[in-house]
Amino acid sequence: MKDRLRDALKSSRADYTEVRVERTWSSAVAFRGRRLEAATASEDVGGFVRALHKGCGWGVASFTSLDRLPAMVTRAGELSRAVRLDEPIRLAEVAPREADAVLDLDGDVRGVPLAEKKRLLEAYNGAMLAVGDRVVDTQASYQDEVSEVWYANSEGTLIYQLRPEVVLSGTAIARRDGVIEKGLESLGYRKGWNAAQGREAGFRTVAERAVALLDAPRVRGGTYPVVLDPELGGVFIHEAFGHLSEADFVYENPQAREMMTLGRRFGKPVLNVGDNGAAAGLRGTLPFDDEGTPTQDTVLIKDGTLVGRLHSRETAARLGEAPTGNARAISFRHAPIVRMTNTYIAAGRDGGTFTDLIKDIPLGVYACGAFGGQTLLENFSFTAAYGYMIRDGRVAELVKDVVLAGNLFQTLDRIERVAADFQWNQMGGGCGKGGQFPLPVTEGAPHVRIEEALVGGDVPA
């Protein structure tokens, strides 16, 4: 394969050309209720070419028939020439390298019979159903894959990567008359079969919680001190801040650049945020990004001040900053764009425990887990999976429909305490941007306390 890539690059007449070829074996098992939905094994193969002529724009081509590789190199070159640009595209320097980056397969999923995978998921699905009659429906899924990725560019970089992945998810639906509640379990690892073992307890817990939520009151809408658990804290920093730190948001937009000027204060000195594509063993971890740039730990907010952003080679050159290894594509069907990897709020340096964080809150909300989150630039909305009221410094009753909404800048600035109990949330799912979903990412945070945030959308009576 490496020779095929070299030959294809040699045939290109463009000033810069890159080629990516992927072969992915995957299998998937899904249950709905007690019934198996499907157990399947798939193979996905294809390639991607991107070419750049001087004074022109990008020409890109993707294809599933590898025989078409030489023709698609030619086509990408032609497409590039069709795009005339006054201001040329430049790429930041990255030293060419040849490397084989073979990640630990941790129990190669390709060697495990589909029947074993079905048995494993049946047990996890069964753990949710066993919680009781109130659990009226479940969805459970197991997905794994092993991909081989070859990347080469005309500057001499040639990289082979072998990447495993395994993802488990479970949804328990509890119902009593007209009231329907759900619990969600989601686990994802850049590992193999071994990482998928021994996960019953998590599935059981979410089903128990769905049942408990049937009796829980809705949180009363209003403004409260809010403590985010590490899962929601991670989702929050990814959605509400991370996307703004992607340099393709600012590099063509002077007003956006002004809003995201390095040195701007974004929060109190307790706030430290970064993105680390080189962290060991996480889903967003990759030795090299999809432009062949090594990944790294990029500090974004240091002691409350904006100090960095995430780059591709193009955005880095444009802003005169260093590439950070954040150009990623979900598959050969897409061009790499600036994406997060493993995004985190760092542990508070003298942050203390969760108990310390809540002990002086007379009335507040402890928001836990995430059903989802969306940001529209400066505004965000997050739906916590569940929550508790905090009363007189202690965790009190379970509440539901905890939706946090607010303005990013105000809310980041209101993060007043950050605990020391940092953890990575090894979840499934992924991030969506520019039509590319789901991209494997990880988020991490400790417990985080926000002085004041709007909870719920109810109009006070």
Next chain:
Amino acid sequence: MIADLLDVVRRRVSGGGSDALWRREERTAIAFESGRLKSAGTTEEAGVNLRVVQGGRVGVAGTTAADAATGDLLDRALASAALGESLDLTFPPPSPLPPIATYFASAANASLDSLIDVGEELVARLRRDGCQLNVAVEREVSETEIANTAGAAGRYQATGVAVGVDITRIAGDDVLMVYDQYVGADLPGAADLDALVRSVATRLDLALTVVEPPEGALPVIFSPAGLSAILLPLEQALSGKAVLQGVSPLGEKLGSRVFDERFSLTDDPLAAGRAGSRPCDDEAVPSRTLPLVEKGVVRAFVYDLETGARAGTASTGHGRRGVFGKPRIAYSNFVVGMDGKRKTDDGIPGGGLAAGIHDGLIVEDLIGVGQGNVIAGGFSHPVALAYRVERGAITGRVKDAAVAGNVYELLKQIGGFGNDGRWLGTRFAPSLLLEGVSVARR
């Protein structure tokens, strides 16, 4: 291609039957970033999805690998079937397919330069100081073959064109985004581009003034784009799968009046020139127009072959399949009726409904639609783009407001239907005026 595959299946598998889908797609896309053409791309993709029934069990397998042996694909499908649940799956017999134009030669043959011309025209007409303007133009040509061992077969070519425009305006920490699109089976005509320009320009101009949001239980107009939060619960609840699982609030309501008697919903795979139109679904079931809600009464749920078999009812022709995995239920074109209103759209948000409102909102876009417990009908979302209406006129954009309510309650009595019915992708809807929506400030 498919016929050969099914021949191999017939030789190796006795009894149960099989079906397969082969699809090849070619896409050409250009992108303007910040008003300048930045990239041009092409995509060629082909794959096959095979389903077999053996010993009363169903299995599926798919591949994009052009070098994959037919035997290997069948082996994987049989391995999948060996684990599968028992199901009495009957494949549809041969039957004539309705005539529906899905392929437009003008779109298929459009040159790269003519696609660039479309983008350049939009850039020229929508460029504004202080705004970042992105335009994307995409053209797809596809070929689909579906066949089963009962003899049904479908084969068609289709074209699709999508033109998207988004404008971002940042002033200090205020971020305004206005987006609209044209999606159709053929190239946009002059009138389509005019409508797109008018829609984006009008909504941008109206948004430049920021006003205080109102508060309370108020009349809210959901524009065709803003209706997503209102329609998503219904799309989920009308799926035969949700009904079968016992999680649909509409599951027991077939034949009952649940909504305002002027409210109707139709799934229409035979709408001329639309992106979701096709002569048959991906399981070779012939297309037909299906009323889902008529005069407020629930008339039908949508099924694919498998869900239909489990529910003891026929497929309604709503099976959709990709290369990987098994078919699932999907709507074709989802149409909200206009209650007899004639379309006289002037591009002003609200479809003529604002005139009767003393104090309220027009919602164009919400944040977080699809999060949470959607099917139950409750929603609570901050606004992404919304306008305040005071004494019958739009006074400006509101920020930092949230709307909440329950879809099933709000649709019992609809305050009015707009005259601005339009397509957005595969959905057609007018603006709807809903009364008593909770509006909160923050």
